[in-house]
Amino acid sequence: MTRLPQNPIKVGVLGATGTVGQRFILLLSTHPFFKLHVLGASSRSAGLAYSKAVRWKQVSPIPECARDLIVKTCIAQEFAECSIVFSGLDADVAGDIEAEFRAADLAVFSNSKNFRRDPVVPLIVPLVNTSHLSIIPHQRSLNSLQKGFIVTNANCSTTGLVIPLAALEKAFGPIDTCLVTTMQAISGAGYPGVPSFDIFDNVVPHIGGEEEKMEWEVAKILGGIAEDGQSFDCRATSPLLVSASCNRVPVLEGHTECVSVRFARRPPPSVEQIQQAMRDFTCEAQEVGCPSAPKEVIFVHEEVDRPQPRLDRDFQKGAGVNVGRIRPCPVLDVKFVVLSNNVAIGAATSSIINAEYAVLTGVVASDPVA
Numbered sequence: 001m002t003r004l005p006q007n008p009i010k011v012g013v014l015g016a017t018g019t020v021g022q023r024f025i026l027l028l029s030t031h032p033f034f035k036l037h038v039l040g041a042s043s044r045s046a047g048l049a050y051s052k053a054v055r056w057k058q059v060s061p062i063p064e065c066a067r068d069l070i071v072k073t074c075i076a077q078e079f080a081e082c083s084i085v086f087s088g089l090d091a092d093v094a095g096d097i098e099a100e101f102r103a104a105d106l107a108v109f110s111n112s113k114n115f116r117r118d119p120v121v122p123l124i125v126p127l128v129n130t131s132h133l134s135i136i137p138h139q140r141s142l143n144s145l146q147k148g149f150i151v152t153n154a155n156c157s158t159t160g161l162v163i164p165l166a167a168l169e170k171a172f173g174p175i176d177t178c179l180v181t182t183m184q185a186i187s188g189a190g191y192p193g194v195p196s197f198d199i200f201d202n203v204v205p206h207i208g209g210e211e212e213k214m215e216w217e218v219a220k221i222l223g224g225i226a227e228d229g230q231s232f233d234c235r236a237t238s239p240l241l242v243s244a245s246c247n248r249v250p251v252l253e254g255h256t257e258c259v260s261v262r263f264a265r266r267p268p269p270s271v272e273q274i275q276q277a278m279r280d281f282t283c284e285a286q287e288v289g290c291p292s293a294p295k296e297v298i299f300v301h302e303e304v305d306r307p308q309p310r311l312d313r314d315f316q317k318g319a320g321v322n323v324g325r326i327r328p329c330p331v332l333d334v335k336f337v338v339l340s341n342n343v344a345i346g347a348a349t350s351s352i353i354n355a356e357y358a359v360l361t362g363v364v365a366s367d368p369v370a
């Protein structure tokens with residue numbers, strides 16, 4: 001277990017008024033060592049007190065530490081005192097703004113898709129591949145930076161998928177084929193998101209760009225880093241084919257995914273071995289003592305009708321994933337159901353654990369100034 005920083009570390013949030021931004025505010029308001037310092041959003045919100053700018057949609061009230069902060073425009077100068085900047089920006093603007101922040105030598109942890117394919121930007125699901133942070137010195141050197149970088153977290157559906165896949169590969173070796181069908185909550189589309197007329201009493205069998213993202217992100221996350229530490233192998237020598245079908249369903253929070261996989265090794269593991277491997281799975285974020293990491297990465301349900309979004313999405317504050325219905329697949333080897341909280345481990349919680357890990361392993365220096 002690493003020693004926690006003794007002094008608060010000042011952090012900023014870009015897109016602080018949005019669905020993901022509001023989750024950042026809640027989580028950071030009680031964080032043991034991150035301290036909310038600057039909030040940024042669009043020119044519509046800038047200049048207003050946070051409580052006036054935001055359309056607050058959370059069950060808990062706006063935390064006191066954020067209520068009266070004046071929202072800033074998203075320019076790097078406003079965030080110069082922050083050691084870490086979290087981004088929940090609309091993807092239409094995230095690319096330019098995050099690039100400007102990195103160029104100003106700021107450490108950016110982003111939820112947006114813009115930099116996920118960048119060859120020197122790690123795409124990190126904190127319960128799976130925190131080791132990919134080792135590429136940061138190379139990213140800094142390419143951009144002539146001392147402290148700055150961009151780290152992204154994955155698409156929320158990819159996040160729920162790769163955690164059980166990582167547990168299975170750790171125990172039983174490579175998976176070569178994966179079929180996944182998602183049932184995604186409406187909060188995944190931000191606010192106001194999908195019109196009620198479209199989603200009430202309905203299922204929408206299309207989420208723009210989602211299937212493509214799931215199909216390629218898995219390989220970057222579950223792949224390794226080249227020996228020289230300067231690129232990601234994206235499973236070049238051990239391909240993992242993913243076929244995704246994504247659907248929007250009338251659920252507020254929590255993405256459910258039906259997954260079938262085939263292992264490269266024969267014979268495949270039994271259902272009992274798979275249950276045990278999922279229960280036993282641990283990750284480096286737990287080992288280094290990240291305060292927001294879940295106690296259990298994967299909770300395995302035995303009831304035939306679990307997991308369910310309404311019942312299981314808040315387990316461990318949404319930081320772990322729920323798996324159930326593990327059973328043989330007559331086409332591939334095994335199939336199961338995953339439920340992950342799209343706005344927690346699928347978004348803000350992931351960014352925060354990534355940043356905790358970066359601090360605890362020295363990638364981001366702890367700020368000695370309180």
Ligand SMILES: NC(=O)C1=CN([C@@H]2O[C@H](COP(=O)(O)OP(=O)(O)OC[C@H]3O[C@@H](n4cnc5c(N)ncnc54)[C@H](OP(=O)(O)O)[C@@H]3O)[C@@H](O)[C@H]2O)C=CC1
Binds near residue numbers: 088343
């Ligand atoms: N919702 C989810 O489950 C997940 C979302 N993501 C990603 O996270 C990001 C945020 O998503 P979400 O919170 O749902 O989106 P929202 O639409 O709810 O929020 C978007 C935020 O971006 C700000 N913004 C919009 N335009 C500008 C601009 N020109 N300059 C500065 N800020 C701007 C908004 O500020 P204002 O209020 O002032 O308009 C708001 O704070 C997206 O990239 C999304 O794809 C990733 C994983 C899961």
Ligand SMILES: N[C@@H](CC(=O)OP(=O)(O)O)C(=O)O
Binds near residue numbers: 187
């Ligand atoms: N598209 C996801 C959420 C999201 O914003 O994904 P991404 O971060 O990959 O753009 C959903 O609708 O549930």
